[in-house]
Amino acid sequence: MQALLDAIATSAALPQDAQRLFHGRGGLHPGCEHLTLDVYPPALLLTSFEPLADEALAAIGAAITARWPEAPWVFQCRQEGGRVQTRLMAGTLPDPHVVTEAGIPGIRYLVHLLRGQNHGLFLDMAEGRRWVREHVSPGARVLNLFAYTCAFSVVALQAGAAEVVNVDMSDGALAIGRRNHELNGVKAGAKFLAHDIFNSWGKLTRGGPYDLVICDPPSFQKGSFVATKDYARLAKRLPALLAPGGQALLCLNTPKLGPDFLHGVVVEHAPELAFVERVPNPVAFADVSEDRALKVLAYRLP
Known part of the structure; x- marks a missing residue:
């Protein structure tokens, strides 16, 4: 200690x-x-x-x-x-409690420290959000899967995306996501679907293709997503969701599975995708092993 x-x-x-x-x-x-x-x-x-x-x-x-x-x-x-x-x-917490994030000035997020174990903004994903800000092209169409409170969506729309479709099973999380968009003046272009992703492929595919698909699922959440079996199901759908030249940002946060797991899933189930880079984690989240740390991998459909 x-x-x-x-x-x-x-x-x-x-x-x-x-x-x-x-x-x-x-x-x-x-x-x-x-x-x-x-x-x-x-x-x-x-x-x-x-x-x-x-x-x-x-x-x-x-x-x-x-x-x-x-x-x-x-x-x-x-x-x-x-x-x-x-x-x-x-002390006393602000209500509402609104924070900003280092490295991406001007964007505000609602957080809630006294409810649940997730607080509205995952701090370890800061570089992932920066990557989206830097790689979204003006007019791009984005699919944000497992959107939670839609921080990726706010960043993408501020960077010039024309549309972001946010999908999450939690109505409560998406409600906070809507408020995040209102806080930042980017309501236009944002869509919110409280759907089970695995029961919605038809609708999502018809709404595509997308220039960027973001996948940031829980690593193990019974009834929602278990990485060891469900990432393969997700990867199979990516080529049909992406426009030519489109990118996929695949995230995984568990010390039990390294980047080789994600690479293997993509090679087996979405071989059309070419690996681009691993997004570095914030310095504050340094780990004894990069394999244990948060994995954020970018791929492109040629």
């Missing part, structure tokens, strides 16, 4: 953009593998992926208060079996 305490004590002023401050999950700080610290200005979020002793929590809380005395902070404990406990430890 000392590495986290040292990181807090030596940190600069609280950042103005949402980002990770300490990434114990990357394995670079022995003894802190279960701990992360994020900032969603003006608040901090401490997450532990195993039960945290009261003494340890008190020590971390004291360090946070000493370094950033005015900052509200939240503690979330995630345990096996999907159990999540979340507590507001100090």
Whole structure:
């Protein structure tokens, strides 16, 4: 735990953009593998992926208060079996809570630190969003699968896309996505479909072809997506969804499967696609092994 305490004590002023401050999950700080610290200005979020002793929590809380005395902070404990406990430890959170992201100025996102284990914006996907901003051509048509709160869509439309079709099973997530578009003045061109993707291929294919297809599924979510069996089903559909020269951005976030898994799925089930590049992860999410870290791979249909 000392590495986290040292990181807090030596940190600069609280950042103005949402980002990770300490990434114990990357394995670079022995003894802190279960701990992360994020900032969603003006608040901090401490997450532990195993039960945290009261003494340890008190020590971390004291360090946070000493370094950033005015900052509200939240503690979330995630345990096996999907159990999540979340507590507001100090201060008051904004309502609505709106944040910006480093590297993509001017875009705002709604977040919610006290509900569930996902907070409205995945900080590790920052470089993925930057990639979309840089690679979407004016007038492009984009299909955003597993859209969640539609951050990719907001970025694509601000970059000049003519249309983004956002697909997700969760009405609640898409409702936040609509508000994100309103916050950023990019409602025109955005579509929201609360569908099970695997039951909607006909509709999605008829709506194509698309210049960019973004696939950012959960790695394991019973009843929704299990990467080891469902990524193959997804890859098979990509060539029919893409326009000639179109790109696919395939994402996978589990330490149990490396980039070779995704490459293998594409080679077997969508051999028409050519690999372009792996998008680097934010420096704050450095990992002892790139195979364990978030995988964001870009492919192109010739």
